[in-house]
Amino acid sequence: MGHPVALAGVLALLSCIFAIHNWHKTPDRLPLWWDLQAHPLLYGPRWFGLLFLPVFFVLISYLLYLVSLQDSRLQSAGELSKRSADHLILFPALFLCTVQNIIILPGAKSGTDDFDANLFVLMAALWLLWFGHIVQFLEPNSVFGFITPWTSDDSNFTYTQQIGGKIVAVSAVILLIAAWFVPVGWPLLVVLLVFFFGPFVVIWGLSYGYTTSSSGADQPLLNN
Structure with missing residues (x-):
């Protein structure tokens, strides 16, 4: 696979493009947190609701990558182990990207703001x-x-x-x-x-x- 942080950046960019494309299809305020019944509990401005997660998951992957550089054994490990570590660096970005675009954004566009x-x-x-x-x-x-x-x-x-x-x-x-x-x-x-x-x-x-x-x-x- 490619560099995990670069791939996280690509996911963030795609999420931002998708968010901008749906900008006028979403309300001015978007839910940021939900209660136990999956109903909106806390709202924030649209720009924050659409763009926070893409920036956040790049930062997480980058921090994981920086931490991995501090472990000499990880850097000298075999190719299979290195690929596994790269997958773990990338995964937060992949997971949060999916949450935003498959759960949060469709809920906001539907008008219910409920969390699936x-x-x-x-x-x-x-x-x-x-x-x-x-x-x-x-x-x-x-x-x-x-x-x-x-x-x-x-x-x-x-x-x-x-x-x-x-x-x-x-x-x-x-x-x-x-x-x-x-x-x-x-x-x-x-x-x-x-x-x-x-x-x-x-x-x-x-x-x-x-x-x-x-x-x-x-x-x-x-x-x-």
Whole structure:
């Protein structure tokens, strides 16, 4: 793939062009935040609502890229690991670009300003599934992947990424299914929190358990 920050810039530019094209099709004030029922809660000026996210997701990708440059192991890793890191740098831009152009902008143009929470959860589940796949190809580093106090040990890092990626993938599939029928409100929020953040808690515990196990160094790594 190309440079991840450059690709994020391209996504931002396309989002800005699309926003300008729809400028007169959207109201003067656009929603910036929604309540649990996905109804608008906070409004802002049109220019901010349409142009903030494109600028924001370029900044996120750029900051991730700058942080990645500080890890010498990440820079000297194999090609597959580097590509995986590039994907993780780009993804915030890709995700936010999709949220703006598939969820926020259509809602504003429709006149309801409602947020399609079920579609958002569906997209979050797809991201989680993709993330679980990508991290399994990362070589030891201190920036990307499931980073815990114990992954400074290379064998623990590899074990944590492999088993963690699989746990996250299973959780993502459950969340993907739930996104279709769980009602908007507290039920959907609880499901999102449990299956999006819950796996990270489990992975943290497994990483710790691998370190403290007397046979941890001899445990076979899970195959991709």
